[in-house]
Amino acid sequence: MGIEIHYLGWSVVLGVAQLLLAGMLVTRQRGVEWNTGPRDADPGPLPPRAGRADRAFRNFMETFPFFAAAVLAVVATGQADAWTALGVQLYFWARVVYVPLYLYGVRYLRSLAWGVSMAGLLLVLLPLLR
Numbered sequence: 001m002g003i004e005i006h007y008l009g010w011s012v013v014l015g016v017a018q019l020l021l022a023g024m025l026v027t028r029q030r031g032v033e034w035n036t037g038p039r040d041a042d043p044g045p046l047p048p049r050a051g052r053a054d055r056a057f058r059n060f061m062e063t064f065p066f067f068a069a070a071v072l073a074v075v076a077t078g079q080a081d082a083w084t085a086l087g088v089q090l091y092f093w094a095r096v097v098y099v100p101l102y103l104y105g106v107r108y109l110r111s112l113a114w115g116v117s118m119a120g121l122l123l124v125l126l127p128l129l130r
Contacts, residue, residue, distance in 0.1 A: 004080050004124070007088035008071045014095055015064055018057040021099075025050035049103060056102040060095060063117065067091055070124040079127035087123025090116055 027035040029050050030043055046054060071088060074080050094117035101110035 002075060002080050003085045004071045004075050004088050007092045008068060011064060011067065011092050011095065014092065014099075015057075015060055018053070018060055018099060022050070022053040022057045025053045048105070052102050052105065056099055059098075059102075059114070063095075063121065067121050067124065070121060070128065073128050074124060077128070081127065084124045084127060087120040087125075090120030090123065092120075094120060 023035075026046060029047055034043060045051065071084075074084050094113045098110060098113040098117065100106075101113055
């Protein structure tokens with residue numbers, strides 16, 4: 001198994017962890033009754049930390065499908081190389097760093113982490129565009 005698939009797997013774990021974190025913080029705020037109910041009514045805005053966890057997860061879900069597709073494509077076409085290996089590592093670790101930066105409202109560094117993750121995604125994607 002190549003490093004690209006390895007980091008794809010860990011990125012899935014990161015996404016699930018973010019989903020669980022956001023769900024836990026939202027449920028803590030809105031209660032188990034809301035969580036297990038039909039959620040028909042608009043419960044209103046979330047407090048800052050729960051809202052940030054939810055938005056960080058949504059941000060992950062905006063980029064992850066592109067990352068996963070790029071990883072699977074470079075592996076399937078045999079185009080994985082040192083640059084794609086670097087790219088998957090940049091994407092994953094920048095996404096790991098992004099979560100606490102977002103949860104604690106750290107400006108600029110959060111955006112930098114997002115930018116590094118996008119640079120990693122581009123490194124994975126480049127062999128497919130040559």
